[in-house]
Amino acid sequence: MSPQVITCKAAVCWGAGEPAEVEEIEVDPPKAGEVRVKLLCASLCRSDIICRYGYQMTPNEFRYDAIHFCREIESIGEGVTDLNVGDVVIPAYLGECKLCENCLSGKTNLCFKYPIPMNGLMPDGTSRMRAKGQTLYQFLGCSTWAEYGVINTNYVVKIDPKLPLAHASFISCGFSTGFGATWKEAKVEKGSSVAVFGLGTVGLGAVEGARVSGATKIIGIDKNGMKKEKGEAFGMTDFINPEEYDKPTSEVIKDLTGGLGVDYAFECTGFTPLVNEVLESTKVGKGAAFVIGTGNSKTVELNFVTLLTGRSLKGSIFGGIKPKTDLGFVIDKCMNKVNPLDNYQFAVVTYLALQSNAHLSLLPISIEQEINLDELLTHEVSLEEVNKSFELLKQPDCVKVLINI
Numbered sequence: 001m002s003p004q005v006i007t008c009k010a011a012v013c014w015g016a017g018e019p020a021e022v023e024e025i026e027v028d029p030p031k032a033g034e035v036r037v038k039l040l041c042a043s044l045c046r047s048d049i050i051c052r053y054g055y056q057m058t059p060n061e062f063r064y065d066a067i068h069f070c071r072e073i074e075s076i077g078e079g080v081t082d083l084n085v086g087d088v089v090i091p092a093y094l095g096e097c098k099l100c101e102n103c104l105s106g107k108t109n110l111c112f113k114y115p116i117p118m119n120g121l122m123p124d125g126t127s128r129m130r131a132k133g134q135t136l137y138q139f140l141g142c143s144t145w146a147e148y149g150v151i152n153t154n155y156v157v158k159i160d161p162k163l164p165l166a167h168a169s170f171i172s173c174g175f176s177t178g179f180g181a182t183w184k185e186a187k188v189e190k191g192s193s194v195a196v197f198g199l200g201t202v203g204l205g206a207v208e209g210a211r212v213s214g215a216t217k218i219i220g221i222d223k224n225g226m227k228k229e230k231g232e233a234f235g236m237t238d239f240i241n242p243e244e245y246d247k248p249t250s251e252v253i254k255d256l257t258g259g260l261g262v263d264y265a266f267e268c269t270g271f272t273p274l275v276n277e278v279l280e281s282t283k284v285g286k287g288a289a290f291v292i293g294t295g296n297s298k299t300v301e302l303n304f305v306t307l308l309t310g311r312s313l314k315g316s317i318f319g320g321i322k323p324k325t326d327l328g329f330v331i332d333k334c335m336n337k338v339n340p341l342d343n344y345q346f347a348v349v350t351y352l353a354l355q356s357n358a359h360l361s362l363l364p365i366s367i368e369q370e371i372n373l374d375e376l377l378t379h380e381v382s383l384e385e386v387n388k389s390f391e392l393l394k395q396p397d398c399v400k401v402l403i404n405i
Helices: 046-052 101-105 165-171 174-185 201-213 227-233 249-256 274-280 304-308 323-335 340-355 383-392
Strands: 006-012 021-027 034-043 068-076 088-091 129-131 148-152 156-158 193-197 217-221 238-240 264-267 288-291 312-315 377-382 400-404
Touching: 006 129, 006 383, 021 148, 021 383, 034 088, 034 165, 068 148, 088 165, 156 323, 165 174, 165 323, 165 400, 174 201, 174 264, 174 323, 193 201, 193 274, 201 217, 201 227, 201 264, 217 227, 217 249, 227 238, 238 249, 249 274, 264 274, 274 288, 274 304, 377 383, 383 400
Parallel strands: 193 217, 193 264, 217 238, 264 288, 288 312, 377 400
Antiparallel strands: 006 021, 021 129, 034 068, 034 148, 034 400, 068 088, 088 156
């Protein structure tokens, strides 16, 4: 049977700064190259917050937000052969054709053929959703505060249904952005030193990526002292609360690194005045700073001398991760669970190797190097309580809010 228009519930933002209203919306059937999906769960990130308060990523005010989610395909459009009804998928607001200049370069994850959807519409310039006679615009082409939605298959990644739904929603944006920034974008080497400014979901992903990459000193910076425990759970070695010092954070970082600064620093908050501090915290001559947090300021003032002394500054979308090529690696890491027996065997092998003076590089990799996202989930709400999630994010103990659709 051909799929029909579906009437369902969605949380819609009707104006900048206004609370989301749960409305009855109409969702059209998928067109060629599209799938219609049933939403299973979603979550909230800073990008959703700044969009809600007027940052123009959609052309007008009728939209619904959230780019973290997990979906199950309800119906497929003409020409879709690589996905089936019932498949569990997550969105990627980035596409990947694997054939354009950028995709072939190995230097970026920004595809020329399938760019970031910034107009709130499908690639053909139309919308599949309406409410109260008004066209609805999707934030970055994959809004999720709705029971059903339509997405182009070039922006969909099929996942193993065994992956916990909450974890799937975290991987689709924030955590992967931080993880990718250290693992894929910066390519942090073993023995490196890293500073992560902001220990939200993106920052904790960066900490985890640095640990998996073999960084030996991982410094986390956050004004919320409760983030210290979370950071340590993901591999942070040192914690700085800027409010506890009467000098710039970059100076505190240099104190922790023999006066030199770190090899890599990551700005994960989107707070543009921090960019200079992040850059200054890196080593003269070779330090690299990366801006990966989403902010609502379009300009930043940089210290020219800091750049002139050999440091570099780069921006990154989705941590440099290519959705089709790289996201599977992150998902596989998240699905590997710690086995106590494996840990015991690893400890025995390590002890015996050390007793025989074996070189440390020859030791097996501990099973504990796999990713555990359980630490991220701190609160859950229903779709009708979506506005509550904004308030929860202000709480010092909140990391990630799961919205159960």
